[in-house]
Amino acid sequence: MKFDIRYFDPVFLDEVSEIENRSFSVPWSKTSFEDSLKNPLIDFYVAVTESEEGKTSVAGYILTLTVSPECEILNIAVSPEFRxxxxxxxxxxxxxEKAAEKxxxxxxxxVRESNFAARSLYEKLGFYAVGRRKGYYTNPIEDAILMDKSLS
Ligand SMILES: CC(C)(COP(=O)(O)OP(=O)(O)OC[C@H]1O[C@@H](n2cnc3c(N)ncnc32)[C@H](O)[C@@H]1OP(=O)(O)O)[C@@H](O)C(=O)NCCC(=O)NCCS
Known part of the structure; x- marks a missing residue:
C-alpha cells in the first residue's frame, strides 16, 4: 500500500496516541511522545496514507534512539486498520537506512515474548534473539526478548 514517511509533527499527536492506546496494554502517554521530541538522540517518524478523497491519516509510527554505533527501536505500531x-x-x-547514514x-x-506478530516481523527483517529480560513487562508480567540486527 502507498504511504509517505514523514518526520513527526504535533498535528499527528492525537492519531498517534489513538493507535498507541489500541496497540499496547501499557501505552505511552501523549506527554511521553511530546517529551521524546526534546531528546535530540530520538527520531520520530510517521507513515501517512492518503485516501482517494485526499484525506490523510497516520497509519503507523516508529521512534528510535541513536547512540552511534547503536540504534534502539523504542516504539513501533501500526493502526489495526492498516496492518x-x-x-x-x-x-x-x-x-x-537512516541508522546506516548515522x-x-x-x-x-x-519485544514481549508472546508478541508473535512483532517477533515474526523482526525475524523477517534480520533481527535475532540475543537475550531475555525476566519479568520486564507489566499488565501482564512477561519477559522481554532482546533482539539485535547487524547492519554491517
Ligand atoms: C507488529 C506490527 C507493528 C506489524 O505491523 P504491520 O504493518 O502489520 O506489519 P507488516 O505488514 O509490515 O508485516 C511484515 C511482516 O511481519 C510479519 N507479520 C506482521 N504481522 C504478523 C502477524 N499478525 N502474524 C504473523 N506475522 C506477522 C510477517 O512476516 C509480515 O510479512 P508478510 O505480510 O509478507 O507475511 C503491528 O502488528 C502492531 O502495530 N502491533 C501492535 C504494536 C506492537 O506490538 N508493536 C511492536 C512492539 S515490540
Whole structure:
C-alpha cells in the first residue's frame, strides 16, 4: 500500500496516541511522545496514507534512539486498520537506512515474548534473539526478548 514517511509533527499527536492506546496494554502517554521530541538522540517518524478523497491519516509510527554505533527501536505500531500491508516493514527499512547514514552497525529492540506478530516481523527483517529480560513487562508480567540486527 502507498504511504509517505514523514518526520513527526504535533498535528499527528492525537492519531498517534489513538493507535498507541489500541496497540499496547501499557501505552505511552501523549506527554511521553511530546517529551521524546526534546531528546535530540530520538527520531520520530510517521507513515501517512492518503485516501482517494485526499484525506490523510497516520497509519503507523516508529521512534528510535541513536547512540552511534547503536540504534534502539523504542516504539513501533501500526493502526489495526492498516496492518499486514507492509507499513511496519516500510518504517523499519527506512530506519535501517537512516541508522546506516548515522554510522550505526547494530539495531536493538525489546519485544514481549508472546508478541508473535512483532517477533515474526523482526525475524523477517534480520533481527535475532540475543537475550531475555525476566519479568520486564507489566499488565501482564512477561519477559522481554532482546533482539539485535547487524547492519554491517
Ligand atoms: C507488529 C506490527 C507493528 C506489524 O505491523 P504491520 O504493518 O502489520 O506489519 P507488516 O505488514 O509490515 O508485516 C511484515 C511482516 O511481519 C510479519 N507479520 C506482521 N504481522 C504478523 C502477524 N499478525 N502474524 C504473523 N506475522 C506477522 C510477517 O512476516 C509480515 O510479512 P508478510 O505480510 O509478507 O507475511 C503491528 O502488528 C502492531 O502495530 N502491533 C501492535 C504494536 C506492537 O506490538 N508493536 C511492536 C512492539 S515490540
Amino acid at each position: 499486514r500491508k507492509g507499513i511496519a516493514e516500510g518504517l523499519l527499512n527506512f530506519v535501517f 554510522r550505526c552497525d547494530t539495531l536493538m529492540l525489546e
